[in-house]
Amino acid sequence: xxxxxxxxxxxxxxxxxxxxxxxxxxxxxxxxxxxxxxxxxxxxxxxxxxxxxxxxxxxxxxxxxxxxxxxxxxxxxxxxxxxxxxxxxxxxxxxxxxxxxxxxxxxxxxxxxxxxxxxxxxxxxxxxxxxxxxxxxxxxxxxxxxxxxxxxxxxxxxxxxxxxxxxxxxxxxxxxxxxxxxxxxxxxxxxxxxxxxxxxxxxxxxxxxxxxxxxxxxxxxxxxxxxxxxxxxxxxxxxxxxxxxxxxxxxxxxxxxxxxxxxxxxxxxxxxxxxxxxxxxxxxxxxxxxxxxxxxxxxxxxxxxxxxxxxxxxxxxxxxxxxxxxxxxxxxxxxxxxxxxxxxxxxxxxxxxxxxxxxxxxxxxxxxxxxxxxxxxxx
Numbered sequence: 001x002x003x004x005x006x007x008x009x010x011x012x013x014x015x016x017x018x019x020x021x022x023x024x025x026x027x028x029x030x031x032x033x034x035x036x037x038x039x040x041x042x043x044x045x046x047x048x049x050x051x052x053x054x055x056x057x058x059x060x061x062x063x064x065x066x067x068x069x070x071x072x073x074x075x076x077x078x079x080x081x082x083x084x085x086x087x088x089x090x091x092x093x094x095x096x097x098x099x100x101x102x103x104x105x106x107x108x109x110x111x112x113x114x115x116x117x118x119x120x121x122x123x124x125x126x127x128x129x130x131x132x133x134x135x136x137x138x139x140x141x142x143x144x145x146x147x148x149x150x151x152x153x154x155x156x157x158x159x160x161x162x163x164x165x166x167x168x169x170x171x172x173x174x175x176x177x178x179x180x181x182x183x184x185x186x187x188x189x190x191x192x193x194x195x196x197x198x199x200x201x202x203x204x205x206x207x208x209x210x211x212x213x214x215x216x217x218x219x220x221x222x223x224x225x226x227x228x229x230x231x232x233x234x235x236x237x238x239x240x241x242x243x244x245x246x247x248x249x250x251x252x253x254x255x256x257x258x259x260x261x262x263x264x265x266x267x268x269x270x271x272x273x274x275x276x277x278x279x280x281x282x283x284x285x286x287x288x289x290x291x292x293x294x295x296x297x298x299x300x301x302x303x304x305x306x307x308x309x310x311x312x313x314x315x316x317x318x319x320x321x322x323x324x325x326x327x328x329x330x331x332x333x334x335x336x337x338x339x340x341x342x343x344x345x346x347x348x349x350x351x352x353x354x355x356x357x358x359x360x361x362x363x364x365x366x367x368x369x370x371x372x373x374x375x376x377x378x379x
Contacts, residue, residue: 011035015045018052019131019372042374043156046102051372053325055079056105056130057343058097058366067095071130074324074369079345095126097366099149101213103373104129104158106149127158127187131372136379138185148220150213151375152246158375159246160185161218162192163207177203177225184249187379199250201242202226208265212272218244219277223265224253239265241277243301254301260294272369273323279304280320288312291320293330310348317346321367333365343367 005013014022014036022045026033035041053074061068072079098106107126125147128135140147140162148161164181180203182195204226212219225237238261241254255261260268260279271278273295281292291310297303307327310320316334321343323330328348343365 011041015048016050019374022374023132037378039378042377046156046373046375049371053369053371055331055367055369069130097368098147098209099211099213099218100368100370101149102151102156102375103131103370104151104375105368105370106147106160108147125160127376129373129376130370132374132377134376136187136376146207146209146220148211148218148244150218150246153216154247156375158187161244165203165206179203195249201251201253205242205253207242210270212270212277214272214275214277216246218246219270221268221270238262239268241270252301257294257304260304269320271320271322273327274325278323289317291317308348310346321365322369331367
């Protein structure tokens with residue numbers, strides 16, 4: 001940049017540049033490095049919504065059975081501009097993407113503890129920024145629990161929510177469930193803190209693993225097993241959404257329309273469309289699957305509206321993984337043959353559907369959109 005441009009204006013220009021350029025600029029001068037590495041610049045850059053949107057596709061390679069990551073820029077060249085991510089994360093163990101927020105991904109990695117003579121599993125939670133290829137590992141207990149992850153929009157501080165509850169039937173004598181145990185970890189403090197029981201949902205609620213982060217809230221699909229026949233001890237639960245406010249650290253229960261509340265729990269999934277929460281309902285019709293797309297209007301709880309239905313003429317669609325900026329361009333996992341599942345963009349039209357291949361290799365896929373971010377640069 002020219003020496004005639006005021007330094008403050010240089011900083012404003014840098015906030016609009018891709019992370020790849022900023023990493024190079026850090027080597028130009030000490031002044032630029034100090035600016036880019038500053039906490040305020042990192043926060044301002046992460047909150048800038050003009051950066052390019054990317055799609056991260058994760059799949060299991062049929063060649064070596066390792067997790068592979070492909071990043072694709074979501075612009076007019078989509079999906080031609082894509083690149084493979086390094087295998088450094090996958091080499092730590094079996095990784096599962098638990099959530100994503102403001103350019104960061106939360107991965108749960110389970111591996112064998114090399115320090116133990118007998119088989120012992122260790123769970124490590126990894127916060128990963130693919131834009132700057134940097135990660136931070138957090139040791140967490142390996143036990144039955146659900147994790148939540150999000151970056152607080154007010155502090156830009158990454159948070160982990162650890163939720164432990166006992167699955168199964170209630171106590172026969174008291175007819176009550178075991179209370180939740182909730183802890184929250186903030187990256188800035190490096191410590192876990194307990195959540196008061198008054199801020200927690202009903203003990204009869206069980207969360208699903210999949211989650212979505214929107215506008216400072218973490219959302220999970222859940223099932224409430226409160227309706228129980230004490231004669232047969234059969235569960236008559238119903239589906240709902242549970243949210244966690246990262247600012248107030250309070251949970252809230254969100255009701256679903258009756259059609260979704262009474263649907264088989266395994267037939268529902270949640271996703272994100274721009275900044276709206278979406279519930280995807282799968283219904284089997286003969287040999288194929290039909291998907292209903294429901295959206296929570298304007299972020300208002302209990303206000304779900306069915307937008308449209310994805311009804312493919314064949315039985316190839318196995319799951320709806322997410323959506324591009326255009327609501328009518330869902331990302332779908334489709335079965336090419338018995339072992340191979342491919343990821344396609346499905347362009348919905350009134351007369352026909354267009355399929356755009358994104359990746360084709362392994363049997364399992366996840367796909368999540370993210371914006372470029374500098375978070376973790378100062379860790």
